[in-house]
Structure formats: C-alpha cells, structure tokens
Amino acid sequence: xxxxxxxxxxxxxxxxxxxxxxxxxxxxxxxxxxxxxxxxxxxxxxxxxxxxxxxxxxxxxxxxxxxxxxxxxxxxxxxxxxxxxxxxxxxxxxxxxxxxxxxxxxxxxxxxxxxxxxxxxxxxxxxxxxxxxxxxxxxxxxxxxxxxxxxxxxxxxxxxxxxxxxxxxxxxxxxxxxxxxxxxxxxxxxxxxxxxxxxxxxxxxxxxxxxxxxxxxxxxxxxxxxxxxxxxxxxxxxxxxxxxxxxxxxxxxxxxxxxxxxxxxxxxxxxxxxxxxxxxxxxxxxxxxxxxxxxxxxxxxxxxxxx
Amino acid sequence: xxxxxxxxxxxxxxxxxxxxxxxxxxxxxxxxxxxxxxxxxxxxxxxxxxxxxxxxxxxxxxxxxxxxxxxxxxxxxxxxxxxxxxxxxxxxxxxxxxxxxxxxxxxxxxxxxxxxxxxxxxxxxxxxxxxxxxxxxxxxxxxxxxxxxxxxxxxxxxxxxxxxxxxxxxxxxxxxxxxxxxxxxxxxxxxxxxxxxxxxxxxxxxxxxxxxxxxxxxxxxxxxxxxxxxxxxxxxxxxxxxxxxxxxxxxxxxxxxxxxxxxxxxxxxxxxxxxxxxxxxxxxxxxxxxxxxxxxxxxxxxxxxxxxxxxxxxxxxxxxxxxxxxxxxxxxxxxxxxxxxxxxxxxxxxxxxxxxxxxxxxxxxxxxxxxxxxxxxxxxxxxxxxxxxxxxxxxxxxxxxxxxxxxxxxxxxxxxxxxxxxxxxxxxxxxxxxxxxxxxxxxxxxxxxxxxxxxxxxxxxxxxxxxxxxxxxxxxxxxxxxxxxxxxxxxxxxxxxxxxxxxxxxxxxxxxxxxxxxxxxxxxxxxxxxxxxxxxxxxxxxxxxxxxxxxxxxxxxxxxxxxxxxxxxxxxxxxxxxxxxxxxxxxxxxxxxxxxxxxxxxxxxxxxxxxxxxxxxxxxxxxxxxxxxxxxxxxxxxxxxxxxxxxxxxxxxxxxxxxxxxxxxxxxxxxxxxxxx
Numbered sequence: 001x002x003x004x005x006x007x008x009x010x011x012x013x014x015x016x017x018x019x020x021x022x023x024x025x026x027x028x029x030x031x032x033x034x035x036x037x038x039x040x041x042x043x044x045x046x047x048x049x050x051x052x053x054x055x056x057x058x059x060x061x062x063x064x065x066x067x068x069x070x071x072x073x074x075x076x077x078x079x080x081x082x083x084x085x086x087x088x089x090x091x092x093x094x095x096x097x098x099x100x101x102x103x104x105x106x107x108x109x110x111x112x113x114x115x116x117x118x119x120x121x122x123x124x125x126x127x128x129x130x131x132x133x134x135x136x137x138x139x140x141x142x143x144x145x146x147x148x149x150x151x152x153x154x155x156x157x158x159x160x161x162x163x164x165x166x167x168x169x170x171x172x173x174x175x176x177x178x179x180x181x182x183x184x185x186x187x188x189x190x191x192x193x194x195x196x197x198x199x200x201x202x203x204x205x206x207x208x209x210x211x212x213x214x215x216x217x218x219x220x221x222x223x224x225x226x227x228x229x230x231x232x233x234x235x236x237x238x239x240x241x242x243x244x245x246x247x248x249x250x251x252x253x254x255x256x257x258x259x260x261x262x263x264x265x266x267x268x269x270x271x272x273x274x275x276x277x278x279x280x281x282x283x284x285x286x287x288x289x290x291x292x293x294x295x296x297x298x299x300x301x302x303x304x305x306x307x
Numbered sequence: 308x309x310x311x312x313x314x315x316x317x318x319x320x321x322x323x324x325x326x327x328x329x330x331x332x333x334x335x336x337x338x339x340x341x342x343x344x345x346x347x348x349x350x351x352x353x354x355x356x357x358x359x360x361x362x363x364x365x366x367x368x369x370x371x372x373x374x375x376x377x378x379x380x381x382x383x384x385x386x387x388x389x390x391x392x393x394x395x396x397x398x399x400x401x402x403x404x405x406x407x408x409x410x411x412x413x414x415x416x417x418x419x420x421x422x423x424x425x426x427x428x429x430x431x432x433x434x435x436x437x438x439x440x441x442x443x444x445x446x447x448x449x450x451x452x453x454x455x456x457x458x459x460x461x462x463x464x465x466x467x468x469x470x471x472x473x474x475x476x477x478x479x480x481x482x483x484x485x486x487x488x489x490x491x492x493x494x495x496x497x498x499x500x501x502x503x504x505x506x507x508x509x510x511x512x513x514x515x516x517x518x519x520x521x522x523x524x525x526x527x528x529x530x531x532x533x534x535x536x537x538x539x540x541x542x543x544x545x546x547x548x549x550x551x552x553x554x555x556x557x558x559x560x561x562x563x564x565x566x567x568x569x570x571x572x573x574x575x576x577x578x579x580x581x582x583x584x585x586x587x588x589x590x591x592x593x594x595x596x597x598x599x600x601x602x603x604x605x606x607x608x609x610x611x612x613x614x615x616x617x618x619x620x621x622x623x624x625x626x627x628x629x630x631x632x633x634x635x636x637x638x639x640x641x642x643x644x645x646x647x648x649x650x651x652x653x654x655x656x657x658x659x660x661x662x663x664x665x666x667x668x669x670x671x672x673x674x675x676x677x678x679x680x681x682x683x684x685x686x687x688x689x690x691x692x693x694x695x696x697x698x699x700x701x702x703x704x705x706x707x708x709x710x711x712x713x714x715x716x717x718x719x720x721x722x723x724x725x726x727x728x729x730x731x732x733x734x735x736x737x738x739x740x741x742x743x744x745x746x747x748x749x750x751x752x753x754x755x756x757x758x759x760x761x762x763x764x765x766x767x768x769x770x771x772x773x774x775x776x777x778x779x780x781x782x783x784x785x786x787x788x789x790x791x792x793x794x795x796x797x798x799x800x801x802x803x804x805x806x807x808x809x810x811x812x813x814x815x816x817x818x819x820x821x822x823x824x825x826x827x828x829x830x831x832x833x834x835x836x837x838x839x840x841x842x843x844x845x846x847x848x849x850x851x852x853x854x855x856x857x858x859x860x861x862x863x864x865x866x867x868x869x870x871x872x873x874x875x876x877x878x879x880x881x882x883x884x885x886x887x888x889x890x891x892x893x894x895x896x897x898x899x900x901x902x903x904x905x906x907x908x909x910x911x912x913x914x915x916x917x918x919x920x921x922x923x924x925x926x927x928x929x930x931x932x933x934x935x936x937x938x939x940x941x942x943x944x945x946x947x948x949x950x951x952x953x954x955x956x957x958x959x960x961x962x963x964x965x966x967x968x969x970x971x972x973x974x975x976x977x978x979x980x981x982x983x984x
Contacts (some may be wrong), residue, residue, distance in 0.1 A: 021487050032840040041881055043452075043849075045462030049444035077771050082618040082638065093638070121583060149670070156678050162341065164674035166664065167640050198862075258639035266357075266667075 076278035087278035098259035102244030109186035116193025139188030198229035238294030358665040362620035364602040380605035407593035428578035455575030463540035532587040597864035615981035657957035683936035686949035695786030707945035710862040720885035730922035735777035757929035767916035803853030808842035886923030938965035
C-alpha cells in the first residue's frame with residue numbers, strides 16, 4: 001500500500017515540475033530586458049551577434065524544445081551571464097552552502113523550539129510560558145532583514161566578536177550570525193507549534209490512560225505525548241526544510257553567502273534563463289520531495305494514519 | 308527556577324545591546340571608520356563589485372571586471388594611477404601619425420605570459436582580431452570600431468568585388484557616401500568624384516613614405532589599409548535586401564558583383580615584426596590611445612584560449628599577462644590573485660596577493676570594511692544614510708570627481724523646447740551649487756564635459772544661475788506680457804514635463820530642479836515617473852515632452868570626445884535629444900585631425916561651447932567617486948574611473964607613514980607615484 005502511494009506521488013511530481021518550468025520559462029520571456037542589456041545602448045550589430053551566439057534568434061518553439069530536452073537529460077546547460085559555468089556546476093557548488101546554513105538553522109530551531117514549546121505546554125500560563133511565548137511572538141514578527149543587521153551591529157561592528165559576513169567553510173565563526181538570524185523565525189514557529197500540539201495532546205484520553213496506568217510524568221511526556229504533540233512540527237518541517245536548503249535569499253544576501261538563494265536573485269535580475277530554470281526546477285523538486293517525505297514520516301509517527 | 312533564568316538571559320541580551328550602542332557612539336569619534344589593523348604581509352583585500360561575469364578580458368565590459376583584468380592582464384598601455392591617462396606598459400613607446408589614423412606601438416622585448424611564453428606583436432594581433440569575432444559576440448567590441456574594417460568584420464559585412472576586373476568597389480563610389488547606411492557604416496567624407504587610380508596610388512605612396520620614415524617599414528598590408536575605404540554591405544542576403552530597399556542606387560551599383568565577406572585578417576592591426584604593432588584607423592581617432600588600456604585590448608594567450616575554449620580562465624587552465632595571476636576563484640565568494648613571477652616589471656610589484664570579494668549589498672560591504680575585513684572598496688559604495696551620519700568627514704573617505712556627467716536631455720523637436728532661447732533659459736535658472744550640496748556625493752557641473760578631471764582640457768564657461776538673463780531670453784522667445792517682460796502664465800506648462808526613470812536619487816534631483824524653476828521662473832513643470840524600459844523607449848523615439856531626467860554618461864576613456872561624440876548621431880545611439888548639427892560634427896572632425904593635443908583640446912572646447920550654446924541638455928552634476936580605503940593602503944588613488952594599476956599599491960605597516968587624508972592628487976609624476984615612499 002505504502003509503496004503504491006509513494007510511486008503514485010512520484011509520478012504526479014514529474015508533470016508538476018514540467019508545468020512549473022514552462023510557466024517560469026514563459027514569465028522570463030514576458031519580463032522586460034535581457035541578460036546582455038546595460039545602461040549604455042549596444043550597437044545593433046553587437047546585439048545581433050549576441051542573439052545569434054545564444055540561439056535567441058531562433059523561433060520560440062525551438063528554444064523551448066531545446067530547453068526541455070536539456071531538462072530531460074538533467075543538463076541545464078551553461079549560464080548566460082557566467083559563460084564558463086554550467087548550471088549544474090553552480091547547483092552543486094551552492095547547494096552545500098545553503099544546505100549547511102539551512103540545516104544548522106533548522107537543527108537549532110528544532111532543539112530550542114521543541115524544548116521551550118514543551119516546557120511552556122507543561123506549565124501553561126506560568127511565567128516561563130509567557131516569557132517564551134512572548135519571545136516567540138517577537139521572533140515571528142521580527143523579519144530577518146531587521147534581525148540580521150541588528151545582530152551584525154551588536155556582535156560585529158560594536159563588539160568586534162564575530163565576522164559580519166562572508167562564507168568561510170564549515171565550521172567557522174562566519175556561520176554564527178546567519179544561522180542565528182535564519183533560525184529565529186523557525187525557532188519561534190516550532191515553539192508555538194509544539195506548545196499548541198502538546199497542550200492538545202496532554203488533554204487527550206490516551207494520555208489520561210497513560211497517567212492512570214501509573215507511568216511517570218517523564219515517560220508520559222517523552223513516550224506518549226511528544227509523539228502526537230510534534231505532528232504539527234513534522235508537517236511544518238517538510239516545506240520549511242525545502243525552503244531552507246534551497247537557499248534563503250535575504251540572509252544569504254545580507255551575509256554575502258555564496259548560496260543558491262543569492263544566485264537565484266541575481267539570475268533573475270540578470271535574466272539568466274538557464275540558471276533560473278535550473279534553480280526553479282531544483283527547488284520545485286525539493287519542495288515536492290520533502291512534502292512526500294513528510295507524508296511518509298506521518299505514517300510512522302502517527303499510528304492513526306493509513307494510506 | 309527556570310523562570311528567573313529566562314529573565315536573566317533576556318536581561319543579558321538587553322545589556323549587551325546597550326553596551327553595543329554605547330560603543331557605536333564611541334566609534335563615531337574616531338578619525339577613521341572602524342578597525343584599522345593592516346593585514347600581515349603584503350595582502351590587499353578589495354571589494355570590486357558584483358561577481359565578474361567573465362575573466363576573459365574581451366568578454367566583459369563592466370568596471371568590476373576591469374579592475375580584476377588590470378591585475379590579470381597587461382595591455383599596450385596602462386592607466387596612470389592618478390590621472391588615468393595611458394602610460395607605457397607592454398608597449399615601451401608609441402608613435403601616432405599626424406592625422407591620428409595610424410598608431411605604431413613598440414613592444415618591450417621582455418614581456419611574458421604567466422607561463423613564461425614571450426608576448427609579441429602577433430599576440431596582440433590575435434587578441435584584437437579575436438575581440439571582433441562575431442561568434443565571440445563581445446559587448447565591448449564597439450570601442451574599437453574606429454579600427455579600419457573592425458566594424459565591418461564584427462557586423463558580418465562583405466566587400467563588393469567586380470568578378471571581371473577583380474577590383475573592389477569603394478565606399479566613395481556609393482554616393483552619397485556620407486549617408487551610407489550599410490552594415491559597416493564606413494562613413495567617409497571623400498570628394499564625390501573619385502580620383503583616378505594612378506593619382507590615388509601616387510598620393511598614397513607619397514603619404515606612406517612619409518609615415519614610414521617615422522615609424523615602421525611599409526608593407527603591402529599597410530598599403531591596403533591606407534587605400535581608399537572599400538564599400539561594405541551586409542554579407543547575408545536578408546540584410547543586403549534591407550539595405551538595398553533603403554538605397555536602390557546601391558543595388559544598381561553592386562548588381563552583378565560578388566560579395567567577399569570581411570575577414571579577421573582585413574582588420575587594421577598588423578604585426579610589422581615581433582615587437583612592432585601597427586594599428587590603422589578608418590578616420591582620425593586621437594582618443595584611441597585613451598582606450599588602449601581598456602580590458603578589451605589586453606593581451607591573451609592564443610594557445611591556451613584555443614585549447615580550453617570558454618574554460619580557459621578557470622584557475623586550473625589560466626594563463627595571463629598581468630602583474631598577478633589567478634590562484635583561486637570561488638564564484639560569489641572570493642577571487643584570489645598572486646604575484647606573477649614572469650611579469651616584466653615583477654620587481655616593482657609590491658603586493659604578494661590580492662583577494663577580491665564579489666559583493667553587491669552596500670551595507671554588507673561597509674560592514675566588512677568597518678570590521679576591518681577588507682582594506683578598500685570600489686566607487687559609490689557608501690550608502691547615503693552612512694554618508695549623512697558622518698562617514699564623509701572621516702579621513703579614509705575618498706571623495707574625488709568622477710569621469711562622468713549627469714544631465715537632462717531636452718526633446719528639441721517639440722515646441723516650446725525647439726527654441727534655443729528657451730533651452731538656454733531653463734539652463735540658466737538652475738542653481739547647480741545648491742543642487743550639489745543637497746546631493747552630497749555629486750559636484751556641480753556647469754558645462755557638459757565634466758570639469759577639471761581631463762588633464763589640460765579647458766572647459767568652456769557653462770551655465771551658472773542667472774535668473775534675469777533667463778527671464779529675458781524667455782521674454783524674447785515670446786512668453787511676455789504687454790510691457791515686454793517675461794510672463795510665466797504665458798509659458799505652455801502643459802506641453803512640457805520632467806520624465807525620469809524610477810529611482811530615489813532621480814526623484815530627488817527632479818524635485819529639486821522643479822522647485823528651482825518654480826522659484827526662479829514661476830513655472831511649475833510637472834514630474835512624471837517612468838519605468839526604466841519604457842523610459843529608454845520614449846527617449847530613443849523622442850516621445851517625451853520637454854525634459855528627460857536621469858541621463859548620465861560615464862566616460863569610456865579620458866577624453867572629452869567620449870562625451871561630445873554623443874551628438875554625432877542623429878537617430879539611434881545615446882543622443883536622444885533630436886539635436887544634430889553638421890557644423891558641430893565638423894568641428895569635432897577638424898579637432899580630431901589636429902595632431903597637437905593642446906590645440907585639439909582647444910578646438911574641442913570650442914565645439915563644446917557651441918554645444919552648450921545650442922543647449923540640447925540641462926547640465927547638472929558630475930558624480931563623485933565616494934569610496935573608502937584604510938590609511939595603510941598606499942599607492943591607491945581616487946582617480947576619475949576608480950581603476951587602479953595594482954602594481955603601485957602596497958600595505959604600509961609603519962603607522963607614521965599612513966595617509967591622514969585623501970591622497971594627494973596634484974603630482975602626477977609617475978616616478979613619484981611609483982616610488983614607494
């Protein structure tokens with residue numbers, strides 16, 4: 001049963017990715033400007049040479065067909081802006097950067113978020129509950145383009161403790177600020193989700209049964225309550241991880257990280273078609289796959305779910 | 308108690324933030340911006356702007372790339388670190404003939420690529436021909452279009468040959484030659500009646516022998532270059548048909564002839580011997596020398612380029628010609644270059660390593676600069692808010708005029724702006740000094756060519772505030788009341804507007820000038836904010852009413868011609884005012900024929916005065932470079948293009964010798980610049 005479900009989902013993924021790519025391809029064409037335009041006007045002869053070199057003088061269906069053929073072979077071709085780099089090279093190089101920051105941020109968010117959320121749920125309406133939920137509210141409402149500069153201002157420019165930007169491999173001090181900035185909002189979400197989930201579960205019948213059987217509070221929480229209480233967090237994890245790993249535009253830009261997000265924003269500004277298509281394809285596959293993983297994970301965590 | 312712990316954490320964070328805030332106020336008192344710790348050894352960490360699109364010097368046209376290319380490649384000439392005028396590099400010296408159509412470069416014998424191969428004139432021939440290859444599609448190719456047949460080759464042109472006699476048709480035969488709209492655009496102003504071939508030959512022989520005495524020996528190719536220009540038509544059938552449709556006479560002329568595509572070998576570059584390079588122009592082009600240091604003309608190694616294709620600039624394949632060679636390139640992160648031991652002047656290179664950080668976000672750049680993680684930044688990197696908060700008064704802030712001009716275009720084809728007096732009046736009613744003070748990072752510019760940055764160029768007097776004269780001119784143009792005084796109510800405000808493309812600074816300037824006109828003339832010109840692509844379109848097609856704000860021109864080279872030549876095209880190009888005066892074009896042509904630089908500048912200045920009198924633009928500002936450099940970085944100067952010849956730069960570890968202000972720009976003696984103080 002499970003196997004059939006997975007296969008069916010995977011089959012649906014393919015046309016969805018193709019639709020996303022086609023839409024993207026069309027939108028790039030609608031956007032004004034092109035990858036070679038600059039402030040100064042280009043002589044028509046040079047523009048003609050450029051269009052011929054990159055096959056832009058061919059009819060649209062030829063261009064579309066060639067792009068699709070590239071995608072089927074999983075070879076997105078060379079970037080238009082950075083001529084000697086293939087899109088695949090760029091993806092392979094930037095993915096680890098984005099994934100490092102994203103995973104670290106999510107890990108931190110998960111540990112801190114689940115911990116505070118659980119503690120808050122165990123003692124609802126206590127001081128701890130109020131303080132942590134207030135902080136969580138702050139974390140949700142404070143956008144990372146505000147939080148990031150504040151952290152930089154304090155820890156890099158005033159205290160001179162941490163570098164203000166740039167990638168320096170893993171592990172390095174350069175990672176601290178971007179990871180903190182990125183994880184804040186997820187931390188806050190997870191804390192709130194955990195608290196809500198736990199509160200609901202702790203009131204349910206099977207917890208009462210567990211308590212009635214005389215289990216210790218620790219066993220009740222860790223073995224029985226968390227499993228159900230974390231379900232909302234699990235469903236949040238899928239899309240969140242997909243977004244985090246495929247690059248977070250704002251944080252990568254503020255901290256000048258050579259990740260997927262930074263490339264994506266520039267690819268759009270540069271109208272770098274192969275690169276845009278490559279990244280969009282990658283991200284949409286990532287989102288679909290992670291959602292699938294979440295659905296599968298559900299089946300293992302929650303015994304009530306059957307496929 | 309966990310409760311109190313949380314409270315304590317919050318208290319700590321708050322106190323840390325407060326502490327930080329107090330530190331910030333302290334830092335403001337410093338004379339320099341942020342940390343000043345020179346890196347150990349001779350290493351420079353520099354921000355040059357966004358990720359270079361290519362490390363192939365012929366393939367890029369931007370400044371971020373230009374700066375990196377200046378480290379990796381050497382050219383015939385280099386930019387002077389202070390004035391940006393061409394100084395000898397691989398070419399030890401050069402000879403320019405009297406009418407500036409022929410440049411002979413004498414190469415040093417000890418120049419080598421970074422793999423030890425010698426650099427010869429043939430390498431330059433290869434490099435320049437490569438730059439014009441249509442298949443390469445180099446964006447900067449237009450810079451060299453004045454080289455004989457370069458444009459024809461780059462735009463896929465063909466010569467026209469008579470199959471019977473084997474004779475090539477001349478551009479002068481396709482009358483009216485001056486208007487020839489063929490692909491090559493070989494506009495020549497030859498007399499209508501072509502002289503007989505014998506006459507031509509004799510004339511040429513005489514001329515060439517004169518040239519040969521001074522420079523390099525005569526060759527058959529040299530002869531070909533100086534023969535009357537051949538006719539060029541598009542090589543492809545379709546393009547030809549289009550040309551013929553516009554010019555049926557031309558079609559009749561070429562009927563029955565064969566078309567010979569222009570080849571790379573036809574371009575006016577010739578290796579006379581291993582160390583002599585001769586470049587021939589299609590028309591007098593004294594400004595060409597100023598273009599020679601451009602990355603487009605920097606020499607590349609043929610063998611490596613041909614072996615690795617687009618991948619030749621990857622660190623594992625890279626071979627360059629500059630003072631530094633590529634060591635590591637991690638896109639969007641860092642590009643590291645190290646000393647090239649084979650560089651001809653290696654003993655005078657001070658830095659061991661330069662690390663370029665490709666960055667786009669200004670705040671991030673300034674953060675890194677303040678935290679002492681970079682030593683210098685490129686131009687226009689300091690955000691406006693930081694400037695206002697005091698950064699511009701710091702000793703490491705570089706504030707020097709730039710090779711650029713900010714002005715507004717006027718649509719001279721529509722009333723009331725088709726009247727010169729009206730255009731002059733609006734120019735006279737702007738207080739440029741006040742505008743410059745308001746803009747902070749710009750300086751007032753009353754004439755069109757930026758004043759005071761082109762060495763030896765006497766700027767003509769431009770427009771300064773003179774409300775009385777402005778009103779008089781407007782009254783003269785017919786906007787007057789019964790008593791003959793200027794009456795603002797008569798001015799047709801509904802026929803003009805100030806269109807500008809969306810940007811904060813454009814809006815500020817537009818509002819400022821609008822307010823000035825309102826105050827000085829009592830005329831309120833409406834503002835109109837337009838999206839960039841639309842703005843470009845309405846400017847090119849002259850569909851705007853009145854003024855187009857936000858135009859700026861940054862010079863391609865250090866010569867007034869880079870600005871004045873904007874008005875040599877009637878349609879297309881970057882003129883966009885509709886103003887075209889054959890007399891002005893003639894004045895420029897005559898000036899360019901002038902061998903003496905001082906005289907030529909004098910004549911160009913007269914041409915500019917003529918342009919200013921016709922006033923197709925509202926002159927406004929020249930931008931300031933606005934960047935930062937730590938006091939221990941020496942030999943780096945705020946020159947008008949922010950392009951630095953890296954070999955002059957070094958890190959000074961002796962605190963007593965640090966810069967205490969913007970470096971002195973007055974002495975331009977190269978010896979003084981080159982010598983480490």
